[in-house]
Amino acid sequence: MSSTTAALQSRRAPARKAKAGGRTSRPAAGKADAASSPLFSYVVSLADDALVLGHRLSEWTGYAPTLEEDIALPNLALDLIGQARFFYAYAGEIEGKGRDEDALAYLRDEHGFSNVLLAEQPNGDFAATMLRQLLYAAFMHPYFQALTASKDARLAEIAAKAVKEMAYHVRHSAEWVIRLGDGTEESRRRAAAALDELWMYTGELFEMGEGERALVGAGVAVDRESIRPAWDATINRVLAEATLERPAPCGMQSGGRAGRHTEYLGRMLAEMQVLHRAHPGVTW
């Protein structure tokens, strides 16, 4: 567990139902979540995206290439982990089985997580981290903007808070992508390679399952496809300024929403969850 995540999670209530998503229910964990209400699954997926990417960013703490970035990356991580906490707390209330934010973050297994594959991709080099952040934030900024009009008041107010933070994430990552792409031969090579590697994970940002579609119809969730023009505009503009070529359309990876993850998520969770699992209900 990184110190950033740890510091954020330091005020915790005892995990009341540690067994609910614990090790003993490994195969059932994903199915159990999928079988529960569409609203619960949707809110958990928003939380999982934010927590997984937030934890990834927190891994840079102490290792970033410059002092300013060593401050910036944990700040981005804090925003995302903060968003995750609000979504998990709400999901726990929807479910009504006594699971709190900690139970949802720490006591579910890999297949119970429904984050997009993009969020769990390893940090790679600095260029890969910045490209991943840009691809994600350029989607989430307009997405949260639209979610502020949700008929679900709780989601609308969390989105209203998060949209302001995501604006900074877009700016910060865009500035770096431009600097790296239009930079030295090496920075350009690394940025181009990262863009190529990550592009196949962007299709999943626009995917919706049946439950989410029903929520869109009810005015609760946002039609992900409606975000495409805004995402395209930001990505095209930044890539043009970075003199990077937008990758040609390719086969897109999928599966994260259904709990089928790349090999990287399990290892990340093992590290993120170990302390809470070894000492259930720990506080500090």
Place this chain on the structure above:
Amino acid sequence: MRRADLDLERARAAAAAVPDPEIPVLTLEDLGVLRGVERREGRVVVKLTPTYTGCPATQFIRLAVETALALAGLADARVETVLSPPWSTDDISAEGRRKLKAYGIAPPAGKASVRALFGEETVACPRCGSSSTSRISEFGSTPCKALWRCEACAEPFDAFKCL
């Protein structure tokens, strides 16, 4: 005044005077995070809103307010987090802006809502007042601040970000 009203007044005064843990020259009232005090089911409830969703100071602020309430004789008062409407730098009081500047932190400039995503911004140096400044980093010592440098007096300084 009825006793209940006196309790609310005491609670408000106690919570309002709590200093921000990261920018101690500001009180919670200056910062604009105190969203009201009310009585619910016989208990005093103090409503606070976070600045940034993940700001680590949020829980320390909550603890500090609970302590201040207990010291004011209101040990059973409750602190509640409210998100809506979201906090904005526009909520920092005029007095708060003056204190920030005197403390060496450039207060947030103008209205938060009108800022363009990629727009240029200008921040005046809180020490010499020059507007010949440049941004070193979008992220400063806390989530709410950016790191700037003054080209005129050569001093680095924190600037409160518009949110």
